Amino acid sequence: xxxxxxxxxxxxTTRVSEPVLQAMMPYFTEQYxxxxxxxxxxxxxxxxxxxxxxxxxxxxxxxxxxxxxxSCGSESDNWAIRSVCERLTPKGKKHIIxxxxxxxxxxxxxxxxxxxxxxxxxxPVYENGIVKPEDVKNAIREDTxxxxxxxxxxxxxxxxxxEEIAAVCKEKGVIFHTDAVQAVGHVKIDxxxxxxxxxSISGHKIHAQKGVGALxxxxxIPMTNLIYGGAQERNRRAGTExxxxxxxxxxxxxxxxxxxxxxxxxxxxxxxxLIDGILKLPRTRLNGDREKRLPGTVNISIEGVEGESxxxxxxxxxICASSGSACTSGSLDPSHVLLALGLKHEVAHGSLRLSxxxxxxxxxxxxxxxxxxxxxxxxxxxxxxxERICKEESV
Amino acid sequence: MLYSEKVLDHFxxxxxxxxxxxxxxxxxxxxxxxxxxxxxxxxxxxxxxxDVKFKTFGCGAAVATSSMATELIKGKPIEDALKLTNKxxxxxxxxxxxxxxxxxxxxxxxxxxxxxxxxxxxGIDPLPIVGEISECEHCH
Numbered sequence: 001x002x003x004x005x006x007x008x009x010x011x012x013t014t015r016v017s018e019p020v021l022q023a024m025m026p027y028f029t030e031q032y033x034x035x036x037x038x039x040x041x042x043x044x045x046x047x048x049x050x051x052x053x054x055x056x057x058x059x060x061x062x063x064x065x066x067x068x069x070x071s072c073g074s075e076s077d078n079w080a081i082r083s084v085c086e087r088l089t090p091k092g093k094k095h096i097i098x099x100x101x102x103x104x105x106x107x108x109x110x111x112x113x114x115x116x117x118x119x120x121x122x123x124p125v126y127e128n129g130i131v132k133p134e135d136v137k138n139a140i141r142e143d144t145x146x147x148x149x150x151x152x153x154x155x156x157x158x159x160x161x162x163e164e165i166a167a168v169c170k171e172k173g174v175i176f177h178t179d180a181v182q183a184v185g186h187v188k189i190d191x192x193x194x195x196x197x198x199x200s201i202s203g204h205k206i207h208a209q210k211g212v213g214a215l216x217x218x219x220x221i222p223m224t225n226l227i228y229g230g231a232q233e234r235n236r237r238a239g240t241e242x243x244x245x246x247x248x249x250x251x252x253x254x255x256x257x258x259x260x261x262x263x264x265x266x267x268x269x270x271x272x273x274l275i276d277g278i279l280k281l282p283r284t285r286l287n288g289d290r291e292k293r294l295p296g297t298v299n300i301s302i303e304g305v306e307g308e309s310x311x312x313x314x315x316x317x318x319i320c321a322s323s324g325s326a327c328t329s330g331s332l333d334p335s336h337v338l339l340a341l342g343l344k345h346e347v348a349h350g351s352l353r354l355s356x357x358x359x360x361x362x363x364x365x366x367x368x369x370x371x372x373x374x375x376x377x378x379x380x381x382x383x384x385x386x387e388r389i390c391k392e393e394s395v
Numbered sequence: 396m397l398y399s400e401k402v403l404d405h406f407x408x409x410x411x412x413x414x415x416x417x418x419x420x421x422x423x424x425x426x427x428x429x430x431x432x433x434x435x436x437x438x439x440x441x442x443x444x445x446d447v448k449f450k451t452f453g454c455g456a457a458v459a460t461s462s463m464a465t466e467l468i469k470g471k472p473i474e475d476a477l478k479l480t481n482k483x484x485x486x487x488x489x490x491x492x493x494x495x496x497x498x499x500x501x502x503x504x505x506x507x508x509x510x511x512x513x514x515x516x517x518g519i520d521p522l523p524i525v526g527e528i529s530e531c532e533h534c535h
Contacts, residue, residue: 306430308454316407325430334430346427382412384434385427385452
């Protein structure tokens with residue numbers, strides 16, 4: 001078997017695509033003007049900035065005036081929640097509803113607000129990794145400021161019923177924000193049609209560069225200033241705009257929303273081959289709902305092996321993947337997402353996330369399905385935990 | 396987080412992996428909940444560790460420290476094995492990331508646990524010789 005290089009960690013970040021890079025290039029050395037300057041070089045920069053805003057808005061069904069450019073998904077998440085909470089505090093709102101398996105950009109923001117007197121309800125996600133809209137409905141109170149539920153989960157890829165949740169929020173008059181960092185460019189989004197009030201996007205998950213993102217804020221939602229200074233981003237976020245990144249991001253949004261369904265179908269076929277192939281190994285389980293998931297994300301628990309070892313061995317075979325083990329999370333506990341599904345610690349330690357995209361080929365999948373069982377068997381052969389599992393099973 | 400070349404070498408080609416059927420001492424430390432279990436098998440002849448094997452469930456550092464620890468005690472007198480510290484294992488591996496130091500502690504404890512078992516089988520109280528084997532401080 002010839003060693004290949006396969007990048008199967010697109011949920012972590014993606015490669016900047018060639019058209020995106022080409023779109024950016026003029027804005028480094030030719031169109032380097034400051035968008036706030038009066039002369040032609042500045043005016044053309046301003047024009048490029050506003051064209052980019054239109055493109056981003058159009059690709060999610062928003063108005064250009066509803067798009068703020070930010071530096072990343074985490075910034076968008078932080079800003080959205082903190083803005084709404086700060087602006088609604090004087091109106092007696094002091095409650096947030098979120099889910100237990102959000103990204104830390106949401107969870108840590110909520111925890112910070114808890115220290116400032118907010119109460120937070122963390123909704124369960126059940127065994128299939130999906131929030132129930134009726135749980136949202138039951139949790140909404142008179143003093144609820146915002147509901148923030150992710151569009152698709154970053155670790156297991158489950159897609160949440162955002163339209164139903166948005167409808168519940170609308171009925172109760174509560175603002176609904178969704179962290180759509182993993183969903184944008186993979187599922188068709190139309191914020192107005194879906195009733196979404198706020199939505200976070202990240203550029204580097206969709207083949208733009210790192211360090212650029214956006215926050216969609218429906219007209220009329222109260223916002224606070226994130227950075228004081230110049231008049232950029234409608235006075236809300238001062239600082240000279242990162243034009244090359246923004247132009248590249250807009251290009252990436254445009255491309256990601258072209259043929260979105262067809263690309264998704266093609267990727268999902270490969271994803272399903274990966275799922276079926278890896279599940280042939282004994283004592284494995286797919287994490288998250290089988291159907292309601294992103295076209296490229298697979299998360300499987302493999303009992304008796306530890307995630308970091310698995311990743312290191314896959315890396316030695318040229319495969320880049322990710323895991324929810326404690327050793328890879330940098331903490332002592334395995335992934336909060338996997339624990340939220342009800343997985344035992346020892347099972348969560350042995351999880352493998354593969355996130356493929358439209359560039360992944362049949363041959364790549366063949367290779368992954370050849371390597372994974374070999375690596376798993378090798379690790380299980382030296383695992384006292386696997387030995388114990390086998391003994392228990394034969395008893 | 397960066398692993399040294401030696402850690403990666405001992406992870407990808409671990410020395411002394413396996414079991415010893417007629418082991419004179421077997422020790423197991425760690426737990427599945429924390430994500431690390433090490434099991435050590437010792438064969439002891441005339442006070443010399445003539446053979447040692449291990450099985451480990453854990454991260455790259457856990458496998459590498461187990462492997463290095465077995466290398467450091469193989470063919471050595473019991474007294475030397477009793478003196479093996481986690482620090483010596485870490486040094487022999489050209490260092491470990493700070494968050495992985497507990498893996499080296501586990502390797503030291505696995506050897507001590509196997510030696511305790513050896514003494515117990517001989518009808519000798521291991522406590523005065525091997526000392527207390529503390530639980531992994533990370534898990535408790």
